[in-house]
Amino acid sequence: MIAPAKNFLIFTTGFLLAASLWWSVLWFVQDKPVPNAIFTQSILDSKIESARSSPKVPKVVFLGGSNVLFGIDSKQFARQAKHAALNFGCAAGMGPELILDLVDPYLSKGDLVVLHWEYEQYLFTRSGQVNITYLNLLFGPQRPFASKLPWADRQALSLSVSFSHVREGMETYWNPYVTPEIYKCNWIMDEFGNIRSNQGGSLPSEMKKAPLSSLINEMAITDDVREIFSAFVHRCNERGVRVVASWPNLYAHQDYDGNRITKENFRIIKGFWASLEIPVEGDPRGAMFQEEFFHDTVYHLNSKGVALRTQKLVEELRPWLEIDD
Amino acid sequence: MLFNEQSFIFIFLPVALVGLILLRCISLKFSVWWVILSSLFFYGFHAWEHVALLAGSIAFNYGFGLAIEKSANPRKRHYLLLFGVLLNLALLAVFKYADFLLGVLSAGQTLGLALPLAISFFTFQQIAYLVDIRKGKVSSPGFLNYSFFVSFFPQLIAGPIVRCQHILPQLKKGALGKLSSEWIWTGLCLFSIGLFKKACLADGIRPLAESIFTASTEGVVLSLAEAWVGATAFGLQIYFDFSAYSEMALGLGLLFGLRLPLNFNSPYKAVSMIDFWRRWHITLSEFLRDYLYKPLGGNRLGVARAITNVMLVMVLGGLWHGAGWTFVVWGAFHGSMIGANHLFRAWRKSGGKSESSLIRTLPFRVATFATITLAWVFFRSEEFAPAFEMIESMLGFNGLDLPRVLGAVSQSDYFTFGGLFPNQVAQLGLLPFLVALLALVWLSPNALNLLKVDSDLNSKIELPSGKLIFLCGLLFFWGVKVSFESITYDFIYFRF
Numbered sequence: 001m002i003a004p005a006k007n008f009l010i011f012t013t014g015f016l017l018a019a020s021l022w023w024s025v026l027w028f029v030q031d032k033p034v035p036n037a038i039f040t041q042s043i044l045d046s047k048i049e050s051a052r053s054s055p056k057v058p059k060v061v062f063l064g065g066s067n068v069l070f071g072i073d074s075k076q077f078a079r080q081a082k083h084a085a086l087n088f089g090c091a092a093g094m095g096p097e098l099i100l101d102l103v104d105p106y107l108s109k110g111d112l113v114v115l116h117w118e119y120e121q122y123l124f125t126r127s128g129q130v131n132i133t134y135l136n137l138l139f140g141p142q143r144p145f146a147s148k149l150p151w152a153d154r155q156a157l158s159l160s161v162s163f164s165h166v167r168e169g170m171e172t173y174w175n176p177y178v179t180p181e182i183y184k185c186n187w188i189m190d191e192f193g194n195i196r197s198n199q200g201g202s203l204p205s206e207m208k209k210a211p212l213s214s215l216i217n218e219m220a221i222t223d224d225v226r227e228i229f230s231a232f233v234h235r236c237n238e239r240g241v242r243v244v245a246s247w248p249n250l251y252a253h254q255d256y257d258g259n260r261i262t263k264e265n266f267r268i269i270k271g272f273w274a275s276l277e278i279p280v281e282g283d284p285r286g287a288m289f290q291e292e293f294f295h296d297t298v299y300h301l302n303s304k305g306v307a308l309r310t311q312k313l314v315e316e317l318r319p320w321l322e323i324d325d
Numbered sequence: 326m327l328f329n330e331q332s333f334i335f336i337f338l339p340v341a342l343v344g345l346i347l348l349r350c351i352s353l354k355f356s357v358w359w360v361i362l363s364s365l366f367f368y369g370f371h372a373w374e375h376v377a378l379l380a381g382s383i384a385f386n387y388g389f390g391l392a393i394e395k396s397a398n399p400r401k402r403h404y405l406l407l408f409g410v411l412l413n414l415a416l417l418a419v420f421k422y423a424d425f426l427l428g429v430l431s432a433g434q435t436l437g438l439a440l441p442l443a444i445s446f447f448t449f450q451q452i453a454y455l456v457d458i459r460k461g462k463v464s465s466p467g468f469l470n471y472s473f474f475v476s477f478f479p480q481l482i483a484g485p486i487v488r489c490q491h492i493l494p495q496l497k498k499g500a501l502g503k504l505s506s507e508w509i510w511t512g513l514c515l516f517s518i519g520l521f522k523k524a525c526l527a528d529g530i531r532p533l534a535e536s537i538f539t540a541s542t543e544g545v546v547l548s549l550a551e552a553w554v555g556a557t558a559f560g561l562q563i564y565f566d567f568s569a570y571s572e573m574a575l576g577l578g579l580l581f582g583l584r585l586p587l588n589f590n591s592p593y594k595a596v597s598m599i600d601f602w603r604r605w606h607i608t609l610s611e612f613l614r615d616y617l618y619k620p621l622g623g624n625r626l627g628v629a630r631a632i633t634n635v636m637l638v639m640v641l642g643g644l645w646h647g648a649g650w651t652f653v654v655w656g657a658f659h660g661s662m663i664g665a666n667h668l669f670r671a672w673r674k675s676g677g678k679s680e681s682s683l684i685r686t687l688p689f690r691v692a693t694f695a696t697i698t699l700a701w702v703f704f705r706s707e708e709f710a711p712a713f714e715m716i717e718s719m720l721g722f723n724g725l726d727l728p729r730v731l732g733a734v735s736q737s738d739y740f741t742f743g744g745l746f747p748n749q750v751a752q753l754g755l756l757p758f759l760v761a762l763l764a765l766v767w768l769s770p771n772a773l774n775l776l777k778v779d780s781d782l783n784s785k786i787e788l789p790s791g792k793l794i795f796l797c798g799l800l801f802f803w804g805v806k807v808s809f810e811s812i813t814y815d816f817i818y819f820r821f
Contacts (some may be wrong), residue, residue: 004506010791011513014798022806159809163529167754 026139026158029166032173033140035183040091040133041141042184043069044102047088050193051106056084058110060317063103065092065118067248070300072116073310074192080314083321087193092118092299093133097126097228101145104232109240112320114313115278116248118299119214122221122269124228127156135160140169198302201295203251208291211255212298219265221272233276244320245273245280249309251298252288282316326370327815328516328573329523331808337367341478342580349502356502357473360581364478368442375441379476382416386451387471390458394465406459410452417448425648443482445645445821447475449612454489456616463489470496479577483570483818485588485608491782492583500582507788508579511776514789515576517797518772520804523569527562528807528814530762533755534558534705540750541711548726550745552718554759556698559705561762563817564593567606570816572772584782591771593697596689598662599670601697609645613638628671632664639663646704646821651712655703662696690767 033041060083062072068089077085088103096117107113126149138146139161146154172180188197236243256262266284273280293305301309326333341363348355369376389409396402418426421444424435454474457463466474466489474492475481495501537555541547547555571589578585592605602610618638624631636657643656699719706712717723724739726747746753773779777787789797807813 004509007506007510007788007791007794010794011798011801014795014800015802016798018799018802018806022802156809159806162810 023158025166026161029169029173030139030143032169033180034136034165034168035172035180036133037136037140038172038180038183039185040094040137043187044090046185046189047090047193048102048106050189050191051086051088051103053191054084054086054106057108058112059084059086060112060114060321061086061088061103061107062114062116063088063099064116064248065090065094065099065121065299066297067092067118067250067299068116069193070195070198070295071249071306071309072313073194073306075190075194076307076310077314078192080311081318081321085192089116089193091133092121093131094137095124095126095131095134096121096225097124098134098137098142098145100228100232101148104235107236107239107241111241112317113236113241113243114281114317115243115245117245118248119212119219119250119265119269122219122225122272123214124225125222126150126224127153127160130157130160136165139165194306198295198300198306201300201302203291203294203296203298207298208251208253211253212250215262215265216255216259218261219268221268226272226275229272229276229278233278242320243278244317245278246282246313246316247280247284247287248299249287249289249301249305250284251294252285252290253298256288281320282312286312286316326367327813327819328570328577329520329804329808330813331805334520334805334808337363338577338580345502345581346504353499353501354469357469357496360478360501361469361472361476364476364481367478368476368481371442372439375439378416378441378444379447382413382447382451383472383475385412386454386475387465387468390455390471391465393455393458402459406455409455413448413452413455417444420444422644422648440820442819446484446486447481449609449645450475450486450488453486453612453616457489463493466493466496477578477581477583479574479581480585483567483574483816483821484606485571485574485586486612487585487608491586495583495782503582504580505786507786508582510789510794511778511786512576512579513801514776514793514797515572515579515772515778517576517801517804519569519571519573519576520808521569521800522565522572523816524804524807524813526762526765527565527569530558530562530565530755530758531814532752533759534562536750536752538705538711538715540748541706541715542708544711545748545750546723547715547718547750548745548747549718549721549723550726551748551751552715553698554746554751554756556702556705556715556719557763558755558759560593560694560698560701561759561766563701563704564766565762566817568771570818575773575778579786584786586782587773587778587780590773591766593694593766594690595693596686597670597693598659598666598696601693602659602663609642613642617641624667628667632667635663635667636660649707651703651706651709654709654712655700658700658703662700 060074060077060081062068062074062077062085064071066089068087069091071089072087074085074087077083086106088099090099090102103113135157138149138157146157149157172178172183187195190196233243235241269284270280287309289301289305289308293301293308295302295305326337328334341360344359344363345356348359365376365380368379386409389405389412393402393405393409396405419436420438420441423438427435454463454471458465465471470493471489473496474487474489477487477492480487534555537547537551538559541552541555568589571587575585575587586608588607590604590607592601595601595604618634621634621637622630623634637660639660640653640656643652643654643659646652646655699716702712702715702719706715714723724741726745727740727742729742729744731742741747775793776789
């Protein structure tokens with residue numbers, strides 16, 4: 001064998017050996033979830049339990065990240081709108097595709113899905129610069145979902161897992177002094193998936209100071225997001241499930257006022273939904289609230305804020321509910 | 326685009342290399358053009374608006390060099406050089422030091438100009454060129470070759486500070502794009518080792534340094550152990566970060582058919598401060614020595630003058646790293662330590678015996694390392710108060726926190742038994758990693774020794790052994806793997 005080819009073979013063997021070692025480690029830790037994944041999965045478990053025990057059809061399903069979890073009271077909505085409702089707000093870090101995949105089995109003909117995605121979600125990519133929560137779930141309790149992703153994304157994601165993920169997974173599994181149970185979410189949720197432990201609270205000062213970067217910088221909705229929602233809308237249309245988009249509740253930071261880029265971003269989002277023939281209810285400004293209505297982050301409303309936001313939603317969605325009637 | 330990013334490794338580098346090889350078959354001139362354009366693209370990827378500044382600086386200095394060379398009048402040559410150097414320094418002053426100077430003058434205003442990437446590097450490189458052309462050490466290489474010499478991307482962003490004499494003879498020999506198996510594999514091995522060092526070692530220890538320095542900034546009074554661990558962690562972070570960049574630059578140079586000067590040679594194995602600066606950022610040390618220290622008189626005018634010169638040079642060296650008082654103090658600290666080192670040497674009259682047996686050199690090596698580690702505190706801190714507070718902790722002025730197991734002994738104002746890390750601010754899970762890195766730094770041969778690359782640009786490059794190529798394949802994977810993780814960090818020297 002000529003020398004360059006031999007050296008190439010040696011180099012490649014080293015490379016592949018290291019790759020095999022890494023994938024073996026990942027395989028070994030896949031059933032040893034890290035604390036963050038245990039926490040998020042426990043939220044998902046209670047969400048799925050709420051969806052499973054809510055057989056009423058047609059129903060309104062509020063979908064999104066934690067802005068829905070901490071933003072809408074489906075019990076209040078059901079009472080005021082006289083229509084069954086489910087809060088399927090999870091965690092924004094999970095990304096939209098996993099949330100849509102999880103809710104899919106619980107959608108039936110006649111249901112109305114109301115989408116409230118956090119602004120960062122429009123920038124979601126399946127691989128690349130991904131959120132740690134998403135990654136922890138995919139290489140933990142949400143392995144079945146990960147196996148459905150395109151091959152190239154799966155490989156890129158497996159390389160994105162950090163060494164600390166492996167360390168944390170092993171520490172959680174082997175630490176004789178703690179049980180993984182302690183990492184489960186201890187927020188109080190009712191049977192409709194609504195948070196009940198958001199009384200009072202306050203917005204940390206650093207959050208009050210900083211506007212969302214996704215709103216003050218030019219937004220480019222990713223191809224992955226377009227593909228994911230296009231597929232979801234297609235599935236819903238086939239099953240007679242109606243889809244409406246709305247806006248996430250957000251702290252009304254002064255930097256959004258009269259900001260040309262922010263205004264343009266709202267227009268881009270509306271255009272995106274229009275391209276999928278999804279109507280948009282309400283306006284982004286109407287979903288923004290003052291400091292007193294927030295619990296702990298710019299997306300999380302306290303119980304007073306939730307009541308106000310839910311009341312507004314009842315009004316905004318009434319035309320859709322009348323069609324049902 | 327960083328050397329450790331996927332866009333560089335999998336797109337830019339292969340395209341630049343393939344383009345070079347194809348164009349080299351047609352003409353050397355085309356391949357030089359290709360590398361210049363690739364380098365400008367690489368530079369512009371960070372900030373397009375600064376490409377014009379780089380191009381303007383190249384054109385201006387080339388023109389001045391030509392004018393100096395053409396002028397027959399020595400006086401005119403002298404003034405042209407002076408004017409050229411001043412304009413280069415003015416550019417640096419406006420972009421890098423204006424806000425600092427305005428702050429010193431309490432002007433209450435800032436220009437708020439974005440710092441163009443690598444401005445310190447390409448400015449110094451071109452000042453050296455003007456001086457060399459004035460002294461007749463080099464002749465004008467032609468605009469194309471000159472542009473190549475300044476913009477060649479492996480050295481553009483963070484050094485080495487290449488001189489015309491390093492690159493031009495190679496270009497004239499037609500070395501660009503003329504590849505051999507030995508050079509390709511040595512280049513690839515250096516790049517892989519550098520990639521691994523940056524991604525896994527430098528960025529791996531970073532959280533430990535970050536956690537402790539952040540706590541210090543927030544006003545936490547660190548214990549002696551915490552302060553030393555934080556400073557050592559940062560010392561290791563910057564060591565592997567700069568070592569990685571230097572080796573990747575060298576490796577990339579070889580892949581393009583050119584040898585760049587060595588810039589990093591196991592500096593923590595130094596047995597004195599003088600020795601340290603012969604190993605750390607070698608090309609900057611040489612620049613400061615040849616273009617500042619020697620013109621100031623060097624050591625020809627007595628010990629006192631030599632020490633004053635060293636102080637001045639090191640303060641300016643500190644300022645070169647960053648526009649801030651902490652950098653000035655860092656430079657002054659190094660200057661005073663080098664001065665002390667000169668005095669010590671004069672007293673012992675044993676200069677040149679630094680590389681004797683390990684046992685004999687160990688105390689000197691440890692003392693040098695401890696001194697450098699103390700100095701890093703100023704380099705890393707943005708403000709004086711936390712830096713001094715941390716130094717006080719390192720010197721034991723903030724009391725001594727001892728392990729809890731010794732708690733039976735009575736406590737005092739000075740001794741407490743709350744554990745070595747009582748503030749619980751450090752990511753202590755990384756302590757074994759810190760120890761492993763120290764062992765690596767002190768006990769293992771460096772990449773250049775392993776690959777038999779020395780400082781002589783004309784020495785032969787040998788084909789690395791099969792074992793080494795295999796090891797580099799492993800390291801390349803780990804480096805690439807980490808580049809896929811969500812957060813990648815700039816090289817520290819990118820800021821300068």
